[in-house]
Amino acid sequence: MAELTPAPAVLASVRHARREVARASHLTGLFPRPDEVEATLRELAALEAQTTALRLRVMASAGPVAEQTGARDVGAWWADALRADHRAARADLKLAKALDRYEVLAAALADGTVSVDQARVIARALQALPDDLTPGEVAKAEQVMVDEAARLDPARLRRVGAHLLEVLDPHRAETELGKRLLAEEERAHRRTSLTITDPGDGTSSSAAGCPGRPGSG
Template sequence: MAKDARHHAHTVCRAVAKSRKKTRAAATADLWSMSDEDVEATLLEAEKLRAQADALALRLVAEADRRHAGERAGATDTASWWAHRTRQERRVAKGRARLAESLNRHEPTSAALVEGAISIDHARVITSCVDRLPEDLEDPTVPARAEQHLLDEAAHLDPKTLAVLAKHVLTVVAPEVGEARDARALEREEREARANAWLTMCPDGKGSVRGKFSIPELHAAMLHKTLLAYAAPKHQAATRTEDPDAAEEIERRPSPERMGDAFCELLERLPTDTLPRLGGLNATVVVTLDHESLGGGLAPGGARRRRRHLCRHRQTPRMRSRTHPGRPWHQV
């Protein structure tokens, strides 16, 4: 705890000690007598107070690092010493120490944090974005204009949304540079997404197969749109059942189940005549089985389902009488 008993204590020491004492008194005071307007206004002011306290802590850790406080205490660096003394996670402390060092190069962002106009998360987004800008920009004022633009947007955006905007800040402050850079970045992302596409499938031992995949956004949108067409309740009610009472049950099926059924139907409807052929050979396979096997034994509707699969793949099922094997094959 900072001490302010001595008259020669530093201004910062006295300010921190008095602020802690007053904050402790406010935190333990009765709040029932406050009006609704006072509660709402004070809550907003408390958030600004938090930002100002963070700004002071970052300035202090930067100063402690300049004085090699960690080395004097036997730690590997100042951030590790700070994490140990304040019981922070080391990665969090190191991140805050890096932000403190970065704020020394970004005076407008540091000033906004000191005023409580932005949060520490806003400051991290802004400094990271400006530090990532290309170093070979022809206009030396671009980094400053980008930083000011992000500070203006931080007044009404949360840090996550601000980070999305920060990715395209060059398009706003320097369109001639940003548009070309975004186009190259988009092409690179699409190329890497296609090169890194993967799919895995693993049987679960219960008649189903579980899978995962990663595909580019374009192909994912194409797949999603196609599945939505197959998963439409009216389509499934018209093609999946002849029982009118089952239409209402299809309407109530959860979306994941409808999408899974739609994926199966999509695979069944893939045109086999356009699939790659190994060596260019268009082979014909003849499978001989009796009607009971074709029907699937005890599975209701098995014969109709198997015939549908065969017809969709342009394979015509034909049957021959068991009692008169000499009779010609007839289509079913």
Template structure:
């Protein structure tokens, strides 16, 4: 019989093929025939087996990288080839390849993983910690002692707890230098976290905003504590006391309850204390006609053009973060004539409502980032009235005052610029 070229003659190839066959057979077995002890024991052993298989996989990945196996098909690197071949996320493949490279340098951790004593998550924490140690340590045995200490702790700790301990490993294995090194590392970490903080968010078109962020530990803890104050059982119980006095509130806040707490936190922000944006406090303006305001149904529009229900607008109308602009109302003074040069907050809100964005043709800068401009110059007698006002982004506001350009205001109130000849 011809030898199966896929399995080859090497013991590793035969072991992998045989293990896959046995695992496939085990998955199709009748589990109901097992005792409780057999199920629990098999589950724990399967977890250890997973770690051992991962150790083998990572060793093979490191060897494949050394041989540059992806070059044969023109792959950018071995991780890209690996991810493509097994239809794995490329970023995940690169993370696993980095772990494979680290384990190549940390034999004790690789051995513990091969024994099934630790998981790949434990191994990543340990190798990352050792790789982050300063290069100028006077005692060359410190990295070895630190790795040994973390491996011992990994037998009793989950990866998250181990990661917290790893941040201060030098204090344990080299207390004479550990405290100073930890302090410097912490300061550097905090600087980098603040410098690289980011947030993205966008409407999903289904009535929600979705986003993600990365912020320093301190600010994350501040946000978490504020949200927990709204999501805590005591707060939730007081909110629901009138609905059902006997209701039992779960002790651990769910993601849904934390999301509800986030909304409540935003609704309670004191907008009069926030920095001004475009000359106004960071308040939301809602365009709503009198009929929608008084009826049970209806649809209103935010200044950005996003719609919300009239019921939501009525509920929020008394909150400081939302200003209802009832169309046709004269409750705010929008025409200051010659009494002031700069447009007032009320006038700014009026411009946001009527113009929405920069009035230069082809420009989509949002209103809250634009400047208020007098069509008839205030210095030459122009009034600070809405009919004499327009929104222009900083670039077009500079251009409209540039003597090299002349402007044309079109019937739709849009402006175009032309170089003077």
């Protein structure tokens, strides 16, 4: 990702933006036309994505803040300092680190063309790809997901992400699916075992159970 503007300039810009938003909040009233309501809501959604993108970029470089306060990490510091939910703070930190890796996604979030929820879906889909993909393949996958975000909500985008490898390499995707199904079949077989016991009275009993758990004899 591109270097951040020097901190004082970022802080000054953020404070100016807050003043502008505060001023706008005092101007709200009845909108005379539905198209004005729609346009305003779209702009606010984009603004929200942009401010979140900036916050995440700053969080990604806030390690020293956490260290000087004795916090476990930036997520823990953020949750304590802002009285935020710890789980949400950890999720934000995870996304912040992902944005530091995926520049196309970071740029899309920063200009408001991708929402925060979509960004989380895209980051998870990219991180779930095999580790041995080439940088070019990862870049192609990232661009596909960002392009799809222009027309899909997070739920449908998640379904695209689940089949992302098929877009890059259909043959490999089929092979990976076969391996996954085989592994699931083996796990299911291990979870279910059939034990036949002979109580010594001429009868027998059987029990299905999970290895490692106390079973009936």
